[in-house]
Amino acid sequence: MSVRAAAADPALAAGAAWIDGELLPAAEARIPILDTGFVRSDLTYDVVSVWRGSFFRLDDHLARFERNWRRLRLTPPFGLGEMRELLIEMVRRSGLADAYVAMILTRGVPAPGERDPRRFVNRFYAYAVPFVWIQRPDQQKEGAHLVVARETVRISPRAVDPTVKNFHWGDLVRGLYEAYDRGGSLAVLTDGAGNVTEGPGFNLFALVDGVLRTPADGVFDGMTRRTLIELVEEEGIVPLRVAPLTVAELERAEEVLLSSTAGGVMPVTTLDGRAVGDGRPGALTLRLRERYWRAHEEPRFATPVPA
Amino acid sequence: MSVRAAAADPALAAGAAWIDGELLPAAEARIPILDTGFVRSDLTYDVVSVWRGSFFRLDDHLARFERNWRRLRLTPPFGLGEMRELLIEMVRRSGLADAYVAMILTRGVPAPGERDPRRFVNRFYAYAVPFVWIQRPDQQKEGAHLVVARETVRISPRAVDPTVKNFHWGDLVRGLYEAYDRGGSLAVLTDGAGNVTEGPGFNLFALVDGVLRTPADGVFDGMTRRTLIELVEEEGIVPLRVAPLTVAELERAEEVLLSSTAGGVMPVTTLDGRAVGDGRPGALTLRLRERYWRAHEEPRFATPVPA
Numbered sequence: 001m002s003v004r005a006a007a008a009d010p011a012l013a014a015g016a017a018w019i020d021g022e023l024l025p026a027a028e029a030r031i032p033i034l035d036t037g038f039v040r041s042d043l044t045y046d047v048v049s050v051w052r053g054s055f056f057r058l059d060d061h062l063a064r065f066e067r068n069w070r071r072l073r074l075t076p077p078f079g080l081g082e083m084r085e086l087l088i089e090m091v092r093r094s095g096l097a098d099a100y101v102a103m104i105l106t107r108g109v110p111a112p113g114e115r116d117p118r119r120f121v122n123r124f125y126a127y128a129v130p131f132v133w134i135q136r137p138d139q140q141k142e143g144a145h146l147v148v149a150r151e152t153v154r155i156s157p158r159a160v161d162p163t164v165k166n167f168h169w170g171d172l173v174r175g176l177y178e179a180y181d182r183g184g185s186l187a188v189l190t191d192g193a194g195n196v197t198e199g200p201g202f203n204l205f206a207l208v209d210g211v212l213r214t215p216a217d218g219v220f221d222g223m224t225r226r227t228l229i230e231l232v233e234e235e236g237i238v239p240l241r242v243a244p245l246t247v248a249e250l251e252r253a254e255e256v257l258l259s260s261t262a263g264g265v266m267p268v269t270t271l272d273g274r275a276v277g278d279g280r281p282g283a284l285t286l287r288l289r290e291r292y293w294r295a296h297e298e299p300r301f302a303t304p305v306p307a
Numbered sequence: 308m309s310v311r312a313a314a315a316d317p318a319l320a321a322g323a324a325w326i327d328g329e330l331l332p333a334a335e336a337r338i339p340i341l342d343t344g345f346v347r348s349d350l351t352y353d354v355v356s357v358w359r360g361s362f363f364r365l366d367d368h369l370a371r372f373e374r375n376w377r378r379l380r381l382t383p384p385f386g387l388g389e390m391r392e393l394l395i396e397m398v399r400r401s402g403l404a405d406a407y408v409a410m411i412l413t414r415g416v417p418a419p420g421e422r423d424p425r426r427f428v429n430r431f432y433a434y435a436v437p438f439v440w441i442q443r444p445d446q447q448k449e450g451a452h453l454v455v456a457r458e459t460v461r462i463s464p465r466a467v468d469p470t471v472k473n474f475h476w477g478d479l480v481r482g483l484y485e486a487y488d489r490g491g492s493l494a495v496l497t498d499g500a501g502n503v504t505e506g507p508g509f510n511l512f513a514l515v516d517g518v519l520r521t522p523a524d525g526v527f528d529g530m531t532r533r534t535l536i537e538l539v540e541e542e543g544i545v546p547l548r549v550a551p552l553t554v555a556e557l558e559r560a561e562e563v564l565l566s567s568t569a570g571g572v573m574p575v576t577t578l579d580g581r582a583v584g585d586g587r588p589g590a591l592t593l594r595l596r597e598r599y600w601r602a603h604e605e606p607r608f609a610t611p612v613p614a
Contacts, residue, residue, distance in 0.1 A: 014419065017340055030337030031345065033324055033434060038338065039409075040476040041348040073484065102346075107480075112321065115441060117480060118487065127340060134422060155466040158499055159459065160477035168475045169347040170467035173414075173424060177380065180425065192465055 008095035016094040017127035018086060023093055026127045035123060037106025041167050042117065044068040048223075049131065049261050050091050050099040054302035056261075056295075057223055058084065064223075068164040069105045074122045076105050083124070091128050091305050098131035100262060133263040134186070134201055140289075143269030143281050144258060146199075147184030148247055149175035153192035157218050162198070165220060172200035183273060186258070188250075191218050196245045202260035204245075206253035207284055211239045213249065224259035224292065227301075231291055238284060255282030257289075265289035315402035323401040324434035325393060330400055333434045342430060344413025348474050349424065351375040355530075356438065356568050357398050357406040361609040363568075363602075364530055365391065371530075375471040376412045381429045383412050390431070398435050398612050405438035407569060440570040441493070441508055447596075450576030450588050451565060453506075454491030455554055456482035460499035464525050469505075472527060479507035490580060493565070495557075498525050503552045509567035511552075513560035514591055518546045520556065531566035531599065534608075538598055545591060562589030564596075572596035 009016075015026030037043040046065040049056050062080055069076060076083065083103065091099055108120040135144055152174040160168050175187035176199075188199040196204060197218045203225040205214045212232060214225060232240045250256065254277050256268035265288050267281035276282075295301055316323075322333030344350040353372040356363050369387055376383060383390065390410065398406055415427040442451055459481040467475050482494035483506075495506040503511060504525045510532040512521045519539060521532060539547045557563065563575035563583050572595050574588035583589075602608055 019340070026341060027339075029340045031340050032334075033326070033336040033338050033432060034333060034436075038345050039474055040480060041474045042476060042480050045346075112437065113439065115439075117483065125340060129341075130419065132420065132422075151465075153463065153465045155462050155475075156460065156499070159462040159466075160475070160481070166477055167346055167348045168462075168467070168477050169349060170473055170475050173347060173349050174467070176424065192463070 009093050012094040015129035016090050018090050019125055026129050032109050034109045035106050042107040044072055044164050045104040046165055047102045047261050051296045053097050054304045057301050058303040071164050074105050076124050094128050099128045100132040101128045134260050135263050135266040140266055143267040145185045145270045146268045147179035147182050147187050147272055149178045149187045149189045154189040154197040162220050176200055194246050196250050201262055202258040205257050206250050207255040208249050208253045211241050213241050213245045215245045216242045255285050257285040265292045316400050319401040322436035323397050325397050326432055333436050339416050341416045342413050349414040351379055351471050352411040353472055354409050354568050358603045360404050361611045364608050365610040378471050381412050383431050401435050406435045407439040408435045441567050442570050442573040447573055450574040452492045452577045453575045454486035454489050454494050454579055456485045456494045456496045461496040461504040469527050483507055501553050503557050508569055509565040512564050513557050514562040515556050515560045518548050520548050520552045522552045523549045531568055562592050564592040572599045
C-alpha cells in the first residue's frame with residue numbers, strides 16, 4: 001500500500017480505483033487479462049456504501065470480506081487495517097460524498113503453465129464510483145416490476161456458496177433477460193423447489209399475513225438485509241420471520257421490497273404483471289426505507305470520511 | 308480491428324493479447340476493472356489450440372463461439388471472418404508453434420449508473436499463450452489422481468448453461484481443493500444425483516464393461532470430447548455410449564481418461580485413492596491419445612498459421 005494523504009483530486013471525481021499501489025480514475029483502471037479472478041471468476045468481493053460523507057457499516061463489511069476470503073483460502077497482500085485505511089483514503093481523494101465502494105480479492109495470475117491455484121499470488125483491487133441505484137429514487141415512486149424467473153434457477157449453495165460474495169451472475173443475468181421478455185424490470189430466482197431466493201444484487205422481503213418474511217437459505221446475507229432484520233427486531237416494528245419463503249406465499253404478499261447496498265430499500269409494485277397490494281409502494285416498505293436511511297446518521301453505523 | 312501483417316515479434320514470444328485494436332505481450336494485457344465480464348462474469352469464451360504451427364478445428368471453435376454469444380444475446384464488435392483473421396495474425400506475430408488461444412466476448416462496461424445489460428457495448432478480447440497442459444506429457448506417465456468431489460456439486464444447467472462456455476468456476480475450484488485435501492491432483496464433480504459431470508477444464512470418459520462412456524448432459528461439449536466421439540464412431544475403435552454415467556459405474560471402470568484442449572487425452576490412474584485397472588495408463592487410453600494427436604495432421608482439422 002502506498003497511498004499518501006493528499007487533497008481530493010478532481011481527476012478522481014467520477015470514480016477512483018486502487019490497483020497495484022496506485023490510485024487512478026476508475027474508468028482507466030485495468031486488471032491483468034490473465035488474472036484468474038477474470039478467467040475463472042475465482043475471487044470474493046464486498047461492496048460498502050458511502051452516504052453523505054460517511055461509510056455505512058464499514059467494519060461489518062470488512063469482517064464479512066475477511067470471513068469470505070478465508071473460506072476461499074485466499075490471502076490478501078496486506079491486512080484488514082491497511083485495507084480499511086486504503087478504502088477511506090481512496091474515497092477521500094475521490095471527493096465523492098455518496099459512493100459505491102468495491103473491494104476485490106482474486107486468486108491472481110498464474111506463473112506460465114501453472115494450474116495449481118494454491119501457488120498463485122492473490123491480488124487485491126478496490127474502486128469507488130458514484131452511488132449506484134438498482135432503482136433510482138425517482139423510479140421508486142413507481143416501484144419495481146418484479147418477475148419470478150421460470151426457466152432459470154439460482155445456483156445451488158452445494159455448487160457455489162452464495163454467502164461468499166461472488167461474481168457468478170450467469171443465472172441472475174439470465175433471469176433478468178427473462179424478466180425483460182415478460183415486461184418486467186427486475187427478476188427474482190427460485191431454488192428450483194418452489195422457494196424464493198434473491199435477484200441480481202438484492203435480497204427480497206415480503207409482508208405475508210402481517211409477518212415480514214425474508215428467505216433464510218441459498219441467499220447472500222446482504223448488509224441492507226441484515227440492517228433491516230436488526231432494526232425490525234430492535235424496535236419491534238413488525239413480526240419478522242427469516243425462513244424459507246415459497247413462491248405461493250410471495251404471490252399473496254401485501255407488500256414486497258428489495259434490499260441492496262446499491263439503493264437501500266426499494267418497493268416492488270407488480271409481481272409477474274399483477275399488482276402487489278394496491279399497486280403502490282406499501283406503508284411498511286416506506287417506513288423501513290425511511291428507517292434504513294436514518295440509520296446512516298447513527299454513530300454505531302457511520303464512519304466519516306475525513307475532509 | 309487494426310492488425311497489420313508484420314514479422315513475428317520476439318516481444319510476443321511468451322504470449323500475445325489483442326485488446327482494443329492493439330497486439331501486446333499477454334503479461335501486460337489488461338481489461339477494464341468495470342467490465343461486467345469481470346464484475347458479473349457476464350461473457351462467453353472459447354479456447355482453440357495451435358499445434359506444430361496449425362490451429363486445430365479453428366472453424367468448429369468459431370462456430371461454437373458464435374452459437375454461444377448468440378445464446379447470451381451478445382453482439383461482437385466485428386464479424387466471425389475478421390475474428391478468424393485476427394486470431395491467425397495474433398498467433399503468427401507471437402511466433403508460437405504450440406499455443407492455447409482464447410477468445411472472449413464480454414457484456415462490456417456500463418455507462419455510469421447504468422444497470423440494464425441490454426444497453427452495454429460488448430467487448431472482444433483474445434490472447435495466445437504457450438500451450439497449456441492440465442497434465443504435462445511427463446506427468447501423463449504417472450497419470451492423474453482423480454477424486455470425485457463429495458461436498459461440491461456442479462452448477463446446474465437450470466442455473467447456468469454449461470454448453471455456453473463460461474468462467475463460473477467456483478464449483479470446479481472448490482472441487483479441486485477437495486481433491487487436494489484428499490490427496491488427489493484433480494477433481495470431477497457430480498450433478499448431486501449420483502451422475503458424473505466434468506472437472507475443471509476437462510470432460511471425462513470411462514471404459515465400463517468394454518463400452519466407452521461419457522456423460523451426455525450437464526457438461527460442456529468440449530472439442531476434444533467431440534473429436535474422440537467422432538473418431539471412435541468413424542473407425543469403430545470401441546463401442547461408445549454418450550449417456551448419463553453414474554459414480555458407481557465410474558468406480559468399476561477399467562479405464563478413465565480426461566479430455567481437454569489444454570492437454571488432449573490424459574490418463575487417470577487412481578480414483579479416490581484406488582487404482583483404476585492395474586493403476587497404469589490403459590491401452591485404450593493410449594490408443595485414443597495417439598489417434599487424437601495424429602488427427603492434428605489431417606487437413607480436415609488443421610488450419611496452418613502462415614509463416
